[in-house]
Amino acid sequence: MSIVNTTECIICYNEYDTETRKPCIGTCGHSICEHCKHQMLTAKCPQCNRDEAFAITTINYQVLELIKHFKAMNTGQSSSDGSVLESAKGFDEGKCNECTLRSRKLRICITCAAKNGVLKNDEKKKEYVLNVLNNDVEAALEKAKNMAICGDCALDGVQHEGHKTMQLAVLKNSLDDHVPPTVEEKMKNMESSAKQVCTDLMDKFTNTLESLEKYFSKHDVLLTAAEKKIHFNNIEASLEKINDTVSLAKDACKRLEILNNEFEENTKIVETHQKAVTKAATVFATLDPVLVADRKQSPREPLLIGVFNPLDNAWTPVGRMPNPKSNYAVACNKTQIYIVGGMNNGTWLQSVEMYDRDKNLRRDCERMKRGRTRTSAGFHNSKLYVTGGYDSTYMKSVEIFDTVQGDWKDGPDLQKPRADAAVVSCNGVLFVLGGFNGKEYEENIEKLNDTTHKFEVFGEMQGSRAGFAACAFRGRIYIAGGWSNSSNTLRSVRSFDPLTKSWRDEPSLNKDRKYFTLHATSKTIYAIRGCADSWSLINEVEKFDPDRQKWDIISCSSPIPTQQNEQSA
Structure with a gap:
């Protein structure tokens, strides 16, 4: 087992791999991963403290061969001598908590685990499930792992004699097959909250009418004829x-009616086909940090990548991308941001760049099939959709990038050609809004029919x-800023309800903005950076208070760096 332990870094305890964590061996014989090697401030060995042990990066190819050997075991591939290696599928990576050796199949002692609150026995179901007191399955699983033991210790350990055990992997799989108990709790909480909202709405509506009636009644004894006319106009405005x-409220009723019909249709599908309803994935808002790319439209100055953290309103610059361009599209997917197309030296660009925040890595992706500038991009079902743009004519073609496979394919054309539009995924549906079609600003909203x-x-x-800029927030599509003619920049905000197809005006931004990021969390929306015109950057971030x-305007805790202290991404 000691050989297996050499496959993990002695600093971060992560397994070596053949990409970013290749094993590096020092002159002292100890190894660390390549990632930690580059993070070290000195070349001293962290294990034996030998000076300059890691002054030169030396890849340990023997360990790499060992990694390939274990990967072959995992897939059941043939070894170098032609024999088929035993499949290691189901290998529960981790150490036994008694003998400290790694085990292929870790087990949980049911008796001891039950005493410690990890498991509970449900006599009605005759099965063991995790006791998720705080609805935190991952935390409970982590607690279970801290008690995991190997097969030998389960059989030979004195304190476990006569006790029954179950595999940790079996325990986790059994949990994945069950509907989380939190669903019922959420439904009950929602029902209670909805009833309270309806009660409050009726009470407030009654109070408002009573207040308006009292206000109206004052005209008889207190106002002159001239003042009464103004008073009546005020009442009319109040009624509006x-x-x-x-x-x-009517829109809310219509939404509930639409949802009710949808649920009834889904029920029929489940009853008829005995299968779950297949739909496009809905991306739920989180408070995770978001990557932002400044879209200052300058072909002479590479764009700046930064990270905005909604938890502490912190803006942290990362660095500049190396390739100058203008009129490119930006799309963010969790920890990755993509810079798509654009223009440089009169050429419509096919290039696509990606920056990965977790790996702190920039790379060039597979080029698009067509060069396009002023294009629009957004993610839907984990794929990057690039729509429209301009290449001497206004385009309606669509290309789809598979971020896993790393290749492009043609998507369905838009009904209307357009450039400088917005691509938004809302409630599991992809929408393309606005833009300019060469003659006028495009009024038609298009959606992708996932069936056809x-x-x-x-x-x-x-x-x-x-x-x-556009984003999805609480079931609606919010649009903000931009321009409606060649000489203005807007600060107005509107929102669109895809269920009722209705628009409503929202509070305006404090600053005119275009080329900026509109990012929604579960609680609010942020308008991040952008431009007042094509050249003037806006550093301030704005936060929407729905209540x-x-x-x-909020102040970011990290200062915006000067060009001298910015590093290349």
Whole structure:
């Protein structure tokens, strides 16, 4: 087992691999991974403290061969002597908590685990499940791993004599097959919350009408004829405000009716086919940091990549991408950001660059099939969709990039050619909005029909724009900023409900913005950086408060660096 232990770094305890964590051997004989080697401030060995042991990077190819050997075991491939290696599928990587050796199959002592609250015995179901007291399966599994033992210790250990055991992998798989108990709890909480909202809505509506009636009644004894006319106009305006508010409640009723019909259809599908309903994946908002690329449209200055963290409102610059260009598209997918197309020296670019935050790595991806500038990009079902753009004509072609396979394929054409549009995935559906088609600002909204795999006209913008930012927030598509003619930059914000196909005006930003990032979390929306015009960068970030219906300018905790102290991404 000591040989196996040499396959992990002595600093970070991660397994070596053939990419970013290749094993590096020092002159003292100890090994660390290549990633940790580059992070070390000195060349001293962290194990034996020999000076200059890692002054020169030397890859340990013997360990690499050992890694290939174990990978072959995992896939059941043939070894070098022609014999088929035993499959190591189901290998539970980890150490036994008694003998400290690695085990192929770790086990849990049921009796001891039950005493420590990791397991509970449900006599009705005759099975053991995790006791997820805080609805945290991962934390409970981690607790179970801390008690895991190998087969020998389970059989020979005195303290476990006569006890039953179960494999840790079996325990986890049995959990994955069950509907989490939190679903029922969420439904109960939602029902309670919805009833409270309805009660509060009726109470507030009654109070509002009573207050308005009291306000109206004051005209008889307190106002002159001239003042009464102004007073009546104010009452009319107040009635319009109430009607606008009631229309929002009507939209909510319409949404619930649509959802009810959807759930009934899904129920019939499950009953008829006995299969789960297959739909496009819905991406849920989180508070994770988001990558941001400044879209200052300068072909002479490489764009700056940074990270904005919603938890502490911190902006951290990462560095500049090496290739100058203008009029490119930007799309972010969790920890990766893609820079797509653009223009340089009069050429429409096919190039695609990617920066990975976790690996702190920039690389050139497979080139697009067509060069395009002023194109639009966004993620849907973990694939990158690049739509429209300009290549001496306004384009309606679409290309789809598979980030796992690393290749491009042609997607369905848009119904309308457009450049400087927005691509948004909302409620599991991909939408393309706005832009300029060469003659006018495009009013048609298109959505991708996942069944027919075609784009179809879905609605209208009711006031189009280009170069704007967009995101999905609480089931609606929010659009902000951009421009509606060649000489203006907007600060107005609107939102679109895909279920009811209705628009509503939202509070405006504090600053005119274009070429910026609109990022939604589960609680709010951020308008991050951008430009007041094509050249002037905006450093401030704005945060939307849904309760106060207001955008606030927030100060980022990290200063924006000067060009001298920026590093290349």
